[in-house]
Amino acid sequence: MKIADIRLYPVRLPFEGHFATSRGTVGAAATGLPKVFVKMSDEAGHVGWGEAGPSHRWSYETLESVVTTLRHYLIPLALGRDIFDPDGLHRAMDAEIAPGLTRGQPIAKAALDIALHDLIGHALSIPLWAFFGCRRAGQVTLSFTLTARSPEGIEREIAEAEERGYRHYNMKIGANPSEDIALMAAARARATGVVWADANGGYTLPQALAVAKAMEDLGISAFEQPLPANRWSDYAELARRVRVPVGVDESLCSVGDLLELLRLGASPLFVMKVTRMGGLRPARICMDIADHAGLPVLGSGLTDAGVSLLASCHLLAAYGVSMPAALNGPQFLGGDVLESPLLLEGDTLTLPEGPGLGVSVDEEKLIRYRVDI
Template structure:
């Protein structure tokens, strides 16, 4: 009962805060509109057991087309999208597949750290455990790779989480929407990532997006404020009706962020994602108080506890959701529930998630009725798949999988072809 009263208090407090903010700028009324819920009557999963017999990992690399700043080696030469595929088998021979998507230029996790952590620590610890016992499995993952400020190695653990979700969903023969008792959207609108090195590139990049059927854009900013404002201005000339938001990946200091936010707002930018370094909490409070744009957090939001604390401190207006950053679907759903219960802005992005990780993102964003374009840019940058049937991308619409588990099937011959 105490938790129920607390949730009601948070909802009422958030609603009152939103009402008070309406005078700060026009964006609040535009973006804080109530979104329809996808909830259905809750049903309990049947009691089933699946004893884990083995956990195996595969290092793979997807070829990349175009330039994206996060996929470069130490000499700044382009590299492919490297990740770790996870295969979990139970004693009955059932199989579940997952995917960890580390990026050493985005966080401290690398392909090598992910693979060795699963092979040496997490995988062996899971053998003999019941795949349906989420509480015990979460405790084992936390005990073997301990947290510091938040979850330890969440990108690594996401691969295991997804494989377990896939395994148990296939055993139950249930889709994600059925397991979560929610109605899912049939498709998610995607945005096109713009991260130009020169202004001269912009017309070609926008034209490329239009040729592929994309109409909305997420901009990578944070290195050069003057250049970033010029990019925003040119994008508005080239795509007047597009939904556009800016992601600085923590690249600005407070003075710069305070200076560029009103300029971005004047150019019709819809939100300011991760404008400041993740640990500069007092800076976030000052930038949010300026109220020039909605402030979204990304990198710091690993767990629902993180979000609750940052929300209480008045540091954000919403979250750019990433399944992988949260350590998988179990924690990502808790974060989504907090967003939904407290009326926070729900934006979505990824880490150029291929195949299995992309499927998980689509399942979550579809079940929680994402209203805005998602920065899931694997269809933009990746050229191959390890799935038997690739996830359908129709212009800028990514079709949400509907099959059991993650709703997609791995082709092991294609998997071997991408291994390195």
């Protein structure tokens, strides 16, 4: 069965609030949130949906680069390929768009990979969690992202999150070590569940060592991406010298990256972000490696809308990940493109039973939010 048609839908989804990391604003109401949806069809008329979430202050991929890379390079080589050969699609995509330090343009590639997995699920009439080897639909707990820059602001955000049924928190740090420690102290004092912090590469090694020590005293559960993405020897030194689990996000875009980090002993925690990995196939291989290596897994995302959020949750549920996942699309998005809402109650998402991702995309919503590129 061959891939017969692929359509692209670049959109800007309504965004609520303001989302900043140590690298600047990554989401605001004025600009909306850029996404690229992909509709992939096979010869029998089965349809699969994919989603790319470029965030140009998080990595180098932009709304425009995802669209032109898919349109001019990746879609032409995907058309006509066997739908049951995700590995072959990845080999072809990685040959066409070469690596930089690591996998090249993983977010664009993830859109096709997710669409192909949804399509396979429809062709086989099974949900993705079953395709990944899980025997029944599971649930995934989501965390709330704290972005305030004052202890009072953190307390207000937690009060708002509790009203919405959240119990666990990932927080953004990396701007100023002493201020960040005060923010974490406020969060840890007020929150009932798990709290971990993500510096998005904002610290030097001496700063990260000092912040890690404070995290251990406060009871912060994990330290995500403390250092810039390519400082792997510094990650190894940090992991050797601190007790709080250090995880890398921006640094890890391929299976080879995870193996190298394991060899260096540089990341005692696997931050699983499906789109950063290039999609579900490479992410799944890393989940197997993490499982066999005894590496804990932390689910993460890029303010995903329903398609890529569900792709992540099918994988997390199939592998029984119990840590809450930092998939904050439901927190920040004021609109999605699904025909029916996610099965989300408080902070708990229940996976659908239908084939593939288990949801349908409303193409009228895609037209409503569409931008021309």
